[in-house]
Amino acid sequence: MQHVRSTPADDRGCGWFHLSPPRQARPAHAGSKDAPWVVIGAGLTGLSAARRLAQHFPSDEIVLVEAQEVGFGASGRNSGFAIDLPHDIGAADYIGDPATARMNLKLNLAAQDIIRKLVVEHDIACDLRPVGKYQGAAEPRGIAVLDAYRRGLDKLGQDYQVLDEDAMRAHLGTGFYSKGLFTPGTMLLQPAALVKGLADSLPSNVTLYENTPITGFDYANDKTILTHQGGRITAGRLLLTNNAFASSFGFLKGKLLPVFTYASMSRPLTAEEQARLGGRDFWGLIPADPFGSTLRRTSDNRLLVRNSFSFNPNGRSSSFVRGVGAYHRASFARRFPMLPGVEFDFTWGGAMCLSRNHAAHFGQLRPGVYGALCCNGLGITRGTITGALLADWLAGERNELIDFLMSAPGPCANPPQPLLSLGVNLNLRWGQRRAGKES
Template sequence: MKKISALPADDALPGWYHTSRARTPKPAHIGQKKCRWAIIGAGLTGLAAARQMALNFPDDEIVLIEAQEVGFGSAGRNAGFAIDVPHDIGAKDYIGDVKTAKLILKLNTLGQNYLKDLIKTHDIQCQMSESVKYQAAVGQPGIDILEAYRSGLEKIGRETQMISGKDLPEHLGTSYYKQALFIPGTLLLQPSALVKGLADTLPANVTLYEYTPIKAINYGDKVTLIHDNGSITTDNLILANNGFASEFGFLERKLLPTFLYGSLSRELTQEEQQRLGGKPVWGVIPAHPFGSTIRRTVDNRILVRNSFTFHGNGRPGQAELQKFVENHRKSFQRRFPMLPDVNFEYTWSGAICLSENHEGFFGKLAPNVYGALCCNGLGITRGTATGVLLADMLAGKKSDLTDFLLASPGPNKTPPEPFLSIGVNSVLKWGQFRAGLEV
């Protein structure tokens, strides 16, 4: 029997969760159960995999198991950019090999369209806004990155618009940025509202168990998932639990659970909105990957997302949260000096799963265990797409995208602890230092 020693334990104040519709979670599993298919993790990947499995296998029950409540974990803690275009930070023009970039664009577009259709079909109230994404620079190094990215995006046929600093206040209110690349195509979403809505509109043959952390597992002809109140024995297991997959004995020392931090302001008053100016809804991705992501939301709040730490055990501490709220405040004050009295109502951390070579995992892990794992920080579209495609693969449907994902070498191995933590945290600190005023 394999014991799971690290379980998700997210902190208490994820702003998107608390400001979205409250829902009644589905009951935890109690007793013994048998099924043909079980999926662990009801984030974006698991929700997409469960839905698509249900459509592909209408006569089977699909069991979806979540340790916490849907919308409380990373899938409800992110910045809400459902991005279609690739952004390869290892390539000079951030696009790299054009053939690969076009496949990534196709993959992300699949995930984006899948979500868009569901949001419209089920009228999921998640503040979806289309084409409001800017990539913005504060100084010359950032401007050079924008120019390079624009030329890269042209190579894959994506039109963008470069906006000069003097015109940016009309868009963003703030005059902090010196240049921005307007990139149509990205959707902005309220992430917790999205996943809550997805969970409440699953097909009838999906059984979702929330508050059911799997604490041990037995592998064999069948897989038995053990929790505090019983067990679930399944013919086939799908792991959609991102960085926690290594707890289940797979991809050990290959997944890097890295924590990002966000704060959400209170709602701006009418007068503050006028003082700020600019468009009513927008999202800014920093030119430098270690800079701040900023959003003005449909409900007139400001999101600030910056700071990173690596915690191999999947758990950051309160001390980090205290420290990083100060970073968020400084970033807010730099950008919005016209809003001195606007405080943050919520601050939280959330895990992303990175790999050293930026590759994810897709496919078979053992004879009856499959995974769609390690989105490298782009889980909204990529997680959704890989969840759908894994379900299609299990139903015998293949496509150029499935072939592309299966051809990946997967995440590569990293050094053992304590070298790993020292190394990753040094890279993160250096990156944040180099980002300078982009933070």
């Protein structure tokens, strides 16, 4: 039996989780079980894969195993941008090769379609709104990024609106941004409410076990034997949708980067504070500089700030989260000087699974084991669609989206430790410093 080197441990501070409708977690697994299909990780990718497998194989039991409660992992603690447009930070115009960008756009649009339909069909109260997103710049470097991205969007034939400082203030209330790019295709949502709702509306042939961290595995007779504190589950075929924890199972070792990012959410603004802020009452902004701050104004009139990164090679929450609130407070004060007494109710962190070449894994990991892994910070759309397509592929379907994913290069190798940690930490620190007041 091989040991799973690290299991998830997220902090308890996530505002989205606590503010979403409470639900009863499904019982942990106990005893011994055999199933034709087992999916590890009930985030957006695993929920999507399990649902689609259940549709393809209605007489098979699909077992979905989650280490924590659904909504407690990264899928419930992100900023809630279900983004349509490709954004290749490795390309000069952020679009790069138009043919690749068009396929990524198709993938994202297909994911949005899945999310929209499931939310309507199962009446999931996750505040899903197709309101678009702003991308904001406060300094010349950020403005240059917006100009380059605009050229990329022209190349791709996508709509956008350029906003000057006054227009940004009119839309968002803050006069912090000197330029903005509004793109209409993004949907905003409450991430924890979405994943909780998806978990509670799974087809009847999916059995979900929560609070069941898989801690050991072995391969015998074409099957995978998974062990945990309370028993064992034998998988005919195993799907790994557990983000960077795939490397704790020995896959993509030295290729994934578990990078944590952090958010704080304010208390609800009073009516008087809302009037003082002005602007629209529901919006989301991502930074022109990738090391800048993401902002949301929620339907219950809270403001969210997301920035700061730490490299946590074991994928678990670290003490970094304790100090990050003060950093968020400074970012908040720069943007909302008209709201001096607004405290944060919540501060939390969460893992993104990145790769150095921004590529993901899709397909087989070894005979009988498959993965949709490494969403590179865009898991709402990417996880939803790759989970579903992995199930389609396993059911024998072939189409241009599957072919595109199967032919993608996959994550590249990282340098060995301790060089890796040194390099990533330096990079993160330098990026945050360079972001200047946009952080």
